[in-house]
Amino acid sequence: xxxxxxxxxxxxxxxxxxxxxxxxxxxxxxxxxxxxxxxxxxxxxxxxxxxxxxxxxxxxxxxxxxxxxxxxxxxxxxxxxxxxxxxxxxxxxxxxxxxxxxxxxxxxxxxxxxxxxxxxxxxxxxxxxxxxxxxxxxxxxxxxxxxxxxxxxxxxxxx
Amino acid sequence: xxxxxxxxxxxxxxxxxxxxxxxxxxxxxxxxxxxxxxxxxxxxxxxxxxxxxxxxxxxxxxxxxxxxxxxxxxxxxxxxxxxxxxxxxxxxxxxxxxxxxxxxxxxxxx
Numbered sequence: 236x237x238x239x240x241x242x243x244x245x246x247x248x249x250x251x252x253x254x255x256x257x258x259x260x261x262x263x264x265x266x267x268x269x270x271x272x273x274x275x276x277x278x279x280x281x282x283x284x285x286x287x288x289x290x291x292x293x294x295x296x297x298x299x300x301x302x303x304x305x306x307x308x309x310x311x312x313x314x315x316x317x318x319x320x321x322x323x324x325x326x327x328x329x330x331x332x333x334x335x336x337x338x339x340x341x342x343x344x345x346x347x348x349x350x351x352x353x354x355x356x357x358x359x360x361x362x363x364x365x366x367x368x369x370x371x372x373x374x375x376x377x378x379x380x381x382x383x384x385x386x387x388x389x390x391x392x393x394x
Numbered sequence: 395x396x397x398x399x400x401x402x403x404x405x406x407x408x409x410x411x412x413x414x415x416x417x418x419x420x421x422x423x424x425x426x427x428x429x430x431x432x433x434x435x436x437x438x439x440x441x442x443x444x445x446x447x448x449x450x451x452x453x454x455x456x457x458x459x460x461x462x463x464x465x466x467x468x469x470x471x472x473x474x475x476x477x478x479x480x481x482x483x484x485x486x487x488x489x490x491x492x493x494x495x496x497x498x499x500x501x502x503x504x
Binding site: 245246254258259268271273337357360361362363366 | 397398403406476479484486487490491492495497498
């Protein structure tokens with residue numbers, strides 16, 4: 236029973252990226268970079284705005300083929316401490332009637348990984364989440380892994 | 395807001411998470427919950443109402459103290475949702491991995 240209490244209000248993701256901290260931080264905060272990696276490869280990002288300072292706005296519209304349509308993400312930065320810490324509130328999956336399917340506060344802490352590269356500790360507190368979103372998330376994941384396969388093939392051909 | 399939104403909104407408050415942690419040890423009355431938090435009874439009752447509305451706890455209608463107890467089903471639903479959400483981010487960061495590799499490769503060759 237005690238183990239279940241921690242479950243459900245926080246997501247923690249640890250990840251090591253094979254790149255220096257400045258570059259990883261730039262990929263997370265600069266519109267030009269976000270537009271390139273935020274969506275799967277055959278999606279485009281017609282709107283990418285990012286103002287990385289406290290109170291600055293984030294807006295990313297990811298546009299995919301049917302049945303995906305356009306998936307906007309809107310939010311604000313709360314803490315921008317380059318290249319160590321990033322705190323932002325993000326909202327995604329708009330619903331009919333003006334609400335959002337999800338709202339979360341995400342904290343990312345970047346450190347130099349002992350084995351080289353950048354270690355990211357990401358904690359997300361979900362402030363609001365819609366049940367209707369679950370199938371959408373699964374669908375997105377499938378769409379994404381397919382596009383990564385394409386990307387890998389493409390990179391292999393380039394290499 | 396649907397049920398799951400209520401659950402997450404209720405869980406977003408640290409005091410309410412602490413109350414849930416207390417209830418994980420067993421059911422408790424308002425007075426018993428209030429004690430370690432140095433909180434007033436009405437303040438605890440307010441939090442319990444939010445937790446009950448979210449389906450995270452139930453309160454006995456039999457005893458006069460109306461002890462509160464954990465309802466694990468709502469937490470489990472939130473946990474399942476979170477697991478899916480984590481996979482979503484993992485996929486997103488796989489994309490960033492590929493992009494970083496591409497960026498650095500181009501940087502070296504240019």
